[in-house]
Amino acid sequence: MQLIINNKIYTDNSNEANKDSIFVVSKQNEKYKELAIANGCEQIVKAKDLKNHLDMSSIKVIGITGTNGKTTTAAAIYSILLDLGYKVALQGTRGFFINDERVEEYSLTTPVQLGNFAHIQKAMQNGCSFFVMEVSSHAIEQKRIEGLEFALKIHTNITRDHLDYHKTIEEYIRVKNSFFEDKTLKLINKDDEKVRYNIKNGFAYSLEKPSTYKVDAYSFKNGMHVMFNHFGKHYSFSSMMMGIFNVYNLMAAVAAVHITTQKPLEEICEALEGFGGVSGRMETISSNPLVIVDFAHTPDGMEEVLKSFNEKDIICVFGAGGDRDRQKRPLMGLVAAKYSKHIIVTSDNPRFEDPDKIIEDILEGIKNHPNITVEINRKEAIKKAIEMANDNCVVLVLGKGDESTQIIYDKKFHFSDKEEILKILNKDK
Numbered sequence: 001m002q003l004i005i006n007n008k009i010y011t012d013n014s015n016e017a018n019k020d021s022i023f024v025v026s027k028q029n030e031k032y033k034e035l036a037i038a039n040g041c042e043q044i045v046k047a048k049d050l051k052n053h054l055d056m057s058s059i060k061v062i063g064i065t066g067t068n069g070k071t072t073t074a075a076a077i078y079s080i081l082l083d084l085g086y087k088v089a090l091q092g093t094r095g096f097f098i099n100d101e102r103v104e105e106y107s108l109t110t111p112v113q114l115g116n117f118a119h120i121q122k123a124m125q126n127g128c129s130f131f132v133m134e135v136s137s138h139a140i141e142q143k144r145i146e147g148l149e150f151a152l153k154i155h156t157n158i159t160r161d162h163l164d165y166h167k168t169i170e171e172y173i174r175v176k177n178s179f180f181e182d183k184t185l186k187l188i189n190k191d192d193e194k195v196r197y198n199i200k201n202g203f204a205y206s207l208e209k210p211s212t213y214k215v216d217a218y219s220f221k222n223g224m225h226v227m228f229n230h231f232g233k234h235y236s237f238s239s240m241m242m243g244i245f246n247v248y249n250l251m252a253a254v255a256a257v258h259i260t261t262q263k264p265l266e267e268i269c270e271a272l273e274g275f276g277g278v279s280g281r282m283e284t285i286s287s288n289p290l291v292i293v294d295f296a297h298t299p300d301g302m303e304e305v306l307k308s309f310n311e312k313d314i315i316c317v318f319g320a321g322g323d324r325d326r327q328k329r330p331l332m333g334l335v336a337a338k339y340s341k342h343i344i345v346t347s348d349n350p351r352f353e354d355p356d357k358i359i360e361d362i363l364e365g366i367k368n369h370p371n372i373t374v375e376i377n378r379k380e381a382i383k384k385a386i387e388m389a390n391d392n393c394v395v396l397v398l399g400k401g402d403e404s405t406q407i408i409y410d411k412k413f414h415f416s417d418k419e420e421i422l423k424i425l426n427k428d429k
C-alpha cells in the first residue's frame with residue numbers, strides 16, 4: 001500500500017521501500033523493517049506519527065465499532081450529514097463513498113492503516129468535512145487505526161463474532177472496549193452490559209437505562225416512530241425501517257450528528273427521514289409473498305431480526321461463513337429454531353471449509369425442531385422457502401445481505417440473494 005503526501009512516497013511494504021521512499025513501520029510489518037533498510041530505505045516513520053505528516057485539521061473523523069449495526073449506523077450518519085448539506089465520505093463494509101458516489105468496491109471493513117490515510121486524504125481533496133468509518137475488531141487489534149484522531153467514537157453493541165481470530169469472548173470484548181479507553185468524545189449504547197469506557201467526554205443513548213439521548217417510546221405502525229428525550233426536552237423522528245435494533249442505530253446516528261454539528265435536533269430528525277436504510281439490511285424484496293433479505297450473520301443479529309417478526313410464521317433460510325468463527329454456528333441454529341416455523345439450512349460462503357460440515361455444526365444447535373430442511377444449494381434453498389410460503393409467512397434469507405458473490409475456496413462466483421428471489425418470483429424484468 002502506498003500513500004503520497006507532498007510528493008513523498010510512503011509505503012508499508014518493505015518490497016516497495018527504497019532510497020526514495022519512506023517506510024511506515026507498524027505492529028503489522030515491523031518484522032520487515034530490516035528488509036526495507038536492506039532495500040536502501042533511509043527514512044522510517046512510525047505509523048502512529050503519520051498524523052504529523054498529513055494535515056487532517058479540515059476533516060472530522062467519526063469511527064463506529066460494535067458487533068452489529070456499524071454499517072447501518074454509519075450509513076444513517078452519512079445520509080443525514082449529506083441531507084444537511086455537508087460534504088461527506090463513508091468507508092466501511094460496502095466500500096468507499098464520497099458525496100453519494102461509490103468510489104471503491106468492497107474490500108476490508110476497515111482498510112489497513114495507510115489505506116485509511118489515503119481515503120481521508122482523498123475525502124479532503126474532495127472538500128469533505130466529515131469522514132465516517134466503520135472500525136472492525138480486527139482493525140483495533142492490528143492497530144490499523146493508529147494515528148487517526150477521532151472527532152467522535154461510537155459504540156453500537158458488543159455480543160459475539162470473530163472468535164476464530166480473537167479466540168475468547170473475553171479477548172474480543174477487551175479489544176472492542178479498548179477503542180473507548182481514551183478521552184476522545186464518545187457515544188455509548190448505555191443498554192449494553194458489556195461495554196466499558198472512559199467516562200470523560202462520554203455521551204450515551206439508550207432505550208432502557210437513563211442516558212443523554214433516551215428513547216421514551218417507539219411504535220411500528222406504518223413505519224417506525226420514535227420519541228426521545230435530550231436533557232428534558234422531547235423530540236421525535238420517523239423512518240420506514242423495521243426492527244427495534246434499528247431504533248438503536250437511528251438514535252445513535254441522530255445523536256452523533258447532533259454532537260458533531262451542534263445543529264438543532266429538530267432539523268437532524270427531519271433530515272433522517274430521507275434515509276431509506278442500507279441495501280441488504282432488512283430489505284423487503286417482495287411483499288406478496290413477504291420475502292426479506294438481511295445480513296444477520298451472528299446469533300445476536302439473527303435473534304434481533306427474527307424477533308421483529310414474531311406475529312408471522314417465519315421460514316428462515318441461512319448458513320454460516322466458512323473459515324470464520326465456528327462456535328457461533330450451533331448458536332445460530334439455536335436462535336433460528338427458537339423463532340422459526342420452518343428452518344432451511346444452506347450454504348453461505350464456504351471458503352475453504354466443507355459446506356456439509358458447516359451445516360452439521362449449525363444442526364448441532366437445533367434440537368427437536370419439527371420442520372428442518374437441509375439444502376446445500378443456496379439458490380434451491382431460497383426456492384424451497386418461497387414455494388412453502390403462505391399468506392401468514394415471512395421468508396427471511398439471512399447472512400449475505402447485499403453480497404454479490406459466493407466464495408467457494410478462494411474463488412468468487414456471482415451470487416445475489418436478491419436476484420435469486422426476484423428470478424424465482426419472475427420479477428426480475
Ligand SMILES: CC(=O)N[C@H]1[C@@H](OP(=O)(O)OP(=O)(O)OC[C@H]2O[C@@H](n3ccc(=O)[nH]c3=O)[C@H](O)[C@@H]2O)O[C@H](CO)[C@@H](O)[C@@H]1O[C@H](C)C(=O)N[C@@H](C)C(=O)N[C@H](CCC(=O)O)C(=O)O
Nearest residue numbers: 001012013014015028029032093108109110112136138139
Ligand atoms: C487475519 C487478518 O486480518 N489478516 C490481515 C493481516 O494479514 P497479515 O498479518 O498476514 O499480513 P502480512 O501479509 O504479514 O502483511 C502485514 C504487513 O507487512 C507488510 N509486508 C509483508 C510482506 C513483506 O515481504 N514485506 C512487508 O513489508 C505488508 O505490506 C503489510 O503492511 O494484515 C493484512 C494487511 O496488513 C490484511 O490485509 C489481512 O487481512 C485479511 C486479508 C482479512 O481477510 N482480514 C479479515 C478477516 C478482516 O480484517 N475482517 C475485518 C472485519 C470484518 C467485519 O466484521 O466486517 C475487516 O476489517 O474487514
Ligand SMILES: Nc1ncnc2c1ncn2[C@@H]1O[C@H](COP(=O)(O)OP(=O)(O)OP(=O)(O)O)[C@@H](O)[C@H]1O
Nearest residue numbers: 067068069070071072093245281294295296301304
Ligand atoms: N444495533 C443492532 N443490534 C443487533 N443487531 C443488529 C443491529 N444493527 C443491525 N443488526 C443486524 O446485524 C446485521 C448487520 O448489520 P450491519 O451491516 O449494520 O452491521 P455491521 O456491524 O456493519 O456488520 P459487519 O461487521 O459484518 O460489517 C443486520 O443485517 C441486522 O440483522
Ligand SMILES: N[C@H](CCC[C@H](N)C(=O)O)C(=O)O
Nearest residue numbers: 297320321324348349399400
Ligand atoms: N464481513 C464479515 C461478514 C460475513 C458475512 C457472511 N456472509 C460470511 O461470509 O461469513 C466477515 O467477513 O466476517
Ligand SMILES: [Mg+2]
Nearest residue numbers: 070071093134
Ligand atoms: Mg459492516
